[in-house]
Amino acid sequence: MAEATATGTTSEEWQPKIVMFCCNWCSYGGADSAGMGRFQQPPTVRVIRVMCSGRMDPVFILNAFLEGADGVIFSGCHIGDCHYVNGNYKATIKYKFLKAMVNELGLEDERLKLDWISASEGERYANVVTEFTEQIKKVGPSPLKPEGVV
Amino acid sequence: MDIGDCYVGWATDEDIRTRGASGGLVTAMLAAALEKGLVEAVVVLKKLGEFEAVPIVTSDPEEVKAAAGSMHSVPIVLSRYLEYGTKVALPAKPCDARATIEQAKRQQVDIDTTYIVGLNCGGTMHPAVTRKMLETVYKLDPEEIAGEEIDKGKLIFETKDGEEHAIKIDELEEEGYGRRESCQYCEINIPVMADLACGNWGVIGDLAGKGTFVEINTEKGIKILQNAIDAGAVEITPADDKGKAIRAKVDGAMMKVAAAADEKYLAPIEGSHLDYYMNALADCINCGACKAVCPVCACGEGAKCTEFSSASDTYKMSLFHLVRFVHLMDSCIGCGQCTDVCPVDISLTHIYQRFARPMQEEFEYKPGMDMTTPPFFGVDLLEEGQ
Ligand SMILES: Cc1cc2nc3c(=O)[nH]c(=O)nc-3n(C[C@H](O)[C@H](O)[C@H](O)COP(=O)(O)OP(=O)(O)OC[C@H]3O[C@@H](n4cnc5c(N)ncnc54)[C@H](O)[C@@H]3O)c2cc1C
Ligand code: SF4
Ligand code: SF4
Ligand code: SF4
Ligand code: FES
Numbered sequence: 001m002a003e004a005t006a007t008g009t010t011s012e013e014w015q016p017k018i019v020m021f022c023c024n025w026c027s028y029g030g031a032d033s034a035g036m037g038r039f040q041q042p043p044t045v046r047v048i049r050v051m052c053s054g055r056m057d058p059v060f061i062l063n064a065f066l067e068g069a070d071g072v073i074f075s076g077c078h079i080g081d082c083h084y085v086n087g088n089y090k091a092t093i094k095y096k097f098l099k100a101m102v103n104e105l106g107l108e109d110e111r112l113k114l115d116w117i118s119a120s121e122g123e124r125y126a127n128v129v130t131e132f133t134e135q136i137k138k139v140g141p142s143p144l145k146p147e148g149v150v
Numbered sequence: 151m152d153i154g155d156c157y158v159g160w161a162t163d164e165d166i167r168t169r170g171a172s173g174g175l176v177t178a179m180l181a182a183a184l185e186k187g188l189v190e191a192v193v194v195l196k197k198l199g200e201f202e203a204v205p206i207v208t209s210d211p212e213e214v215k216a217a218a219g220s221m222h223s224v225p226i227v228l229s230r231y232l233e234y235g236t237k238v239a240l241p242a243k244p245c246d247a248r249a250t251i252e253q254a255k256r257q258q259v260d261i262d263t264t265y266i267v268g269l270n271c272g273g274t275m276h277p278a279v280t281r282k283m284l285e286t287v288y289k290l291d292p293e294e295i296a297g298e299e300i301d302k303g304k305l306i307f308e309t310k311d312g313e314e315h316a317i318k319i320d321e322l323e324e325e326g327y328g329r330r331e332s333c334q335y336c337e338i339n340i341p342v343m344a345d346l347a348c349g350n351w352g353v354i355g356d357l358a359g360k361g362t363f364v365e366i367n368t369e370k371g372i373k374i375l376q377n378a379i380d381a382g383a384v385e386i387t388p389a390d391d392k393g394k395a396i397r398a399k400v401d402g403a404m405m406k407v408a409a410a411a412d413e414k415y416l417a418p419i420e421g422s423h424l425d426y427y428m429n430a431l432a433d434c435i436n437c438g439a440c441k442a443v444c445p446v447c448a449c450g451e452g453a454k455c456t457e458f459s460s461a462s463d464t465y466k467m468s469l470f471h472l473v474r475f476v477h478l479m480d481s482c483i484g485c486g487q488c489t490d491v492c493p494v495d496i497s498l499t500h501i502y503q504r505f506a507r508p509m510q511e512e513f514e515y516k517p518g519m520d521m522t523t524p525p526f527f528g529v530d531l532l533e534e535g536q
Binding site for chain 1: 422423424425426427454458463464465466467469472473475476477479480504505508509512525
């Protein structure tokens with residue numbers, strides 16, 4: 001039914017499912033700040049906390065897509081601020097590989113995003129989530145979504 | 151003797167020299183390395199028939215001598231038979247040598263105690279395909295074959311009655327026979343990453359057919375060759391410039407042929423990539439053979455690709471394959487082993503290469519060429535960033 005909803009044939013607008021991996025020290029704090037600051041954001045994101053963006057394993061992201069995520073964001077501290085020295089540099093390299101992989105596989109480039117969000121950037125967090133949600137709405141449901149998952 | 155020097159050499163033992171593929175130099179060096187204690191073991195192919203051989207790890211020089219000659223229908227990568235900590239030597243096609251180096255980076259092989267005697271390689275053939283080709287194209291009984299040779303672009307089979315049967319390799323490959331598809335686009339013919347690079351290209355004049363061209367690439371290369379000379383097992387003479395030029399020219403021509411095969415097998419996918427890959431993998435029965443055989447993977451049994459996926463998954467694509475596609479982006483050497491063993495004939499090597507090449511090109515990195523680490527770890531972390 002995902003397609004039917006996406007093309008607007010039912011009354012409710014289709015809401016994408018987005019998985020967002022946040023590092024414990026910055027981005028997860030950013031999510032908290034967004035909530036405390038009451039910044040508006042769409043309810044499309046499921047946040048998963050990892051200790052550091054360097055902990056991100058390609059398996060997590062591939063699994064998210066296979067389970068039905070329409071988009072995946074992974075985020076960590078700004079470059080230079082990682083609490084484990086250079087985890088976010090490692091994340092950058094992994095991201096390069098994953099991007100190339102997702103492109104070759106034929107998933108739309110827009111479905112994967114890397115962003116740095118600090119604990120104090122509540123508003124930025126909300127903006128990232130809002131913009132990404134709009135972006136995914138444009139490309140529609142992921143073709144890797146299993147049958148029966150909306 | 152210095153790194154970069156080129157010689158033509160041969161076995162002093164007449165029997166080894168005649169049975170050897172060109173001059174028996176490789177066999178004589180490997181046997182002498184054992185006899186003089188330079189190594190404790192040697193990996194060679196034990197011949198079971200014209201199209202069949204098994205890799206063996208032996209300490210018996212006689213077994214090494216019995217293995218003289220090139221087997222073009224045995225596409226096995228030998229690096230998996232090396233054991234860490236053993237002083238060992240192996241004959242190595244470029245893919246054997248590259249896989250050995252990738253394993254050394256992953257602490258599976260100790261590069262300092264491993265002598266890689268490189269063999270030039272223009273390609274190998276799948277044994278089952280070779281048999282079928284003999285029956286349908288050559289109209290010969292595979293059991294009647296007594297020898298095989300590649301000369302001037304022709305694949306020549308000799309039958310037990312002494313007759314020679316030659317067909318152009320180009321024609322065979324047009325029909326889906328001949329060299330394995332991944333060998334057709336393998337662009338490395340001379341094993342520059344091995345300790346020595348041996349072959350018959352560039353052996354001219356009186357020595358043609360009776361000598362092996364050898365280029366010295368490393369200190370270890372000098373050691374294993376000098377050891378054989380000191381043992382009286384081989385003789386060498388400096389290669390002449392004309393021979394060197396011919397070798398370089400043939401190498402260049404073969405590289406062009408390989409680039410053309412890229413276009414044949416790795417042409418851009420038309421239409422949806424996702425449909426293409428889902429179709430390509432649709433028949434997979436999850437046997438795991440492609441992972442087990444891959445010579446650059448050092449994960450062993452509890453690997454990410456197997457532990458996180460299960461036969462009961464109902465995903466549109468298997469996580470097993472997706473994980474392997476990412477993991478091999480920096481290390482797939484295109485050796486063709488995965489395609490060879492797949493029981494449902496999925497062209498896996500082409501797929502892995504499609505994923506690996508863009509990244510390897512972006513990082514200007516070719517796996518297995520030297521001991522520098524893969525781009526994944528090698529990128530200067532503090533200079534990268536966004
Ligand atoms: C598949 C193949 C393709 C080749 N293509 C070219 C070419 O295009 N141009 C060129 O100049 N030279 C090529 N060579 C190298 C050449 O045939 C000789 O191996 C080389 O000249 C050394 O000759 P030799 O008499 O000193 O070796 P030998 O004394 O005959 O020793 C050969 C050694 O190679 C091992 N061996 C045989 N078959 C294989 C195999 N399939 N994989 C791994 N090891 C093997 C044997 O166990 C033996 O130890 C090729 C070799 C192979 C195996
Ligand atoms: S992959 Fe390359 S080196 Fe290996 S057998 Fe084929 S042509 Fe030879
Ligand atoms: S993925 Fe296949 S072609 Fe690539 S290194 Fe492994 S076995 Fe060889
Ligand atoms: S060898 Fe073939 S069937 Fe077996 S797991 Fe690999 S792709 Fe699937
Ligand atoms: S702790 Fe936040 S990116 Fe490493």
